[in-house]
Amino acid sequence: MNKRQLLEYLLETNAGMSWQQMLLALLMSLVLGIWMYLVYRLTYRGTVYSKNFNQTLVLLCVITTAVMLVISGNLALSLGMVGSLSIIRFRTAIKEPRDIAFLFWAICIGIACGSEFYLVAVLVSAILTVLLAVGSLDLYDQVSYLLVVRGVPGVLEPGAVQQAVRPFVRAQKLRMQSDTAEAREATYELRLRAGKTDALLDAVHSVAGVESVNLVSYSGELLG
Numbered sequence: 001m002n003k004r005q006l007l008e009y010l011l012e013t014n015a016g017m018s019w020q021q022m023l024l025a026l027l028m029s030l031v032l033g034i035w036m037y038l039v040y041r042l043t044y045r046g047t048v049y050s051k052n053f054n055q056t057l058v059l060l061c062v063i064t065t066a067v068m069l070v071i072s073g074n075l076a077l078s079l080g081m082v083g084s085l086s087i088i089r090f091r092t093a094i095k096e097p098r099d100i101a102f103l104f105w106a107i108c109i110g111i112a113c114g115s116e117f118y119l120v121a122v123l124v125s126a127i128l129t130v131l132l133a134v135g136s137l138d139l140y141d142q143v144s145y146l147l148v149v150r151g152v153p154g155v156l157e158p159g160a161v162q163q164a165v166r167p168f169v170r171a172q173k174l175r176m177q178s179d180t181a182e183a184r185e186a187t188y189e190l191r192l193r194a195g196k197t198d199a200l201l202d203a204v205h206s207v208a209g210v211e212s213v214n215l216v217s218y219s220g221e222l223l224g
Contacts, residue, residue, distance in 0.1 A: 019117070022069050026062060029113040031188040032125050033061035033106065039129050040102055040219030043136040053099065060106040061113075067113020123153040146175070147188040147204070153179055158186045168196040183211070 017025075040054050094100055105128060112121035149161050158177055165172060169190045176187040192200065196217065204213045 006028065015118075017069065017072070025065055025069060025113045028064040028118055028121065029061045029109055030058070031107045032060060032113070032121055033058035034111065035129070036102065036105060039132055044183055045136065057102055057106045059111045060103070064107050064110020065114040068111055072114065125221055131172045144217070146216045147190050147200075148185065148216065149188070149204060149207075149210060150183050150185045150212045151207075151209040152182045153181070154210065156184045156186075156207070157209070159184065160207050161188070161210075162202060164207050165200055168193055168200040168203065177218070184209075190207045 037054050039056050040057065041049070094103075105124070108124055109121050112118070114123070147157075147161075147165070149156070152195075158174060162172060162174070165188070169192055171191045173189045174186065175189050178185045190200075201213055201215060204210060
């Protein structure tokens with residue numbers, strides 16, 4: 001077997017696709033995966049951004065496309081692949097529900113490109129991009145925060161703190177108050193207006209008797 005015959009043998013496939021079609025499918029999944037990478041990075045709102053997870057999404061797009069190309073047109077191979085994948089156990093914890101949606105998005109891109117449904121992959125990616133872009137505008141911030149204020153006993157008044165934060169919140173409630181000989185501490189549950197975090201912290205710091213202020217979101221993000 002000469003080099004030409006060897007090359008022709010390597011380029012032959014058992015599926016109904018040529019190597020040009022396969023290359024196009026892989027390139028499309030890579031392009032849409034990079035698109036998803038950028039969308040994830042620009043719309044991420046969590047505490048700690050994971051670049052490794054974002055890169056994994058791109059890899060998942062290409063790998064799923066490759067798997068679809070391998071099993072396409074071969075029922076026996078498809079069943080064997082399902083049986084092989086069933087023994088895999090994924091133990092990495094997904095910290096945010098939003099990340100699960102991106103995982104399914106990556107799998108959707110891979111399946112669509114591997115099946116040559118490029119229009120479906122592009123339309124789904126476009127729709128999800130618009131939804132995520134609108135959701136990241138913070139037109140109505142529904143995130144709850146805990147405001148922890150510590151100050152001088154007899155000087156710091158919880159009512160004064162509530163009065164100071166009123167212009168910057170949609171709702172507030174005093175959850176806990178403790179007094180010791182050294183300090184007075186009060187905890188409030190707040191629903192902030194969008195973009196009012198810095199103004200709220202400045203207003204609380206200006207209240208008489210305040211020594212320290214901590215603002216904690218329910219997602220674990222600490223401001224103060």
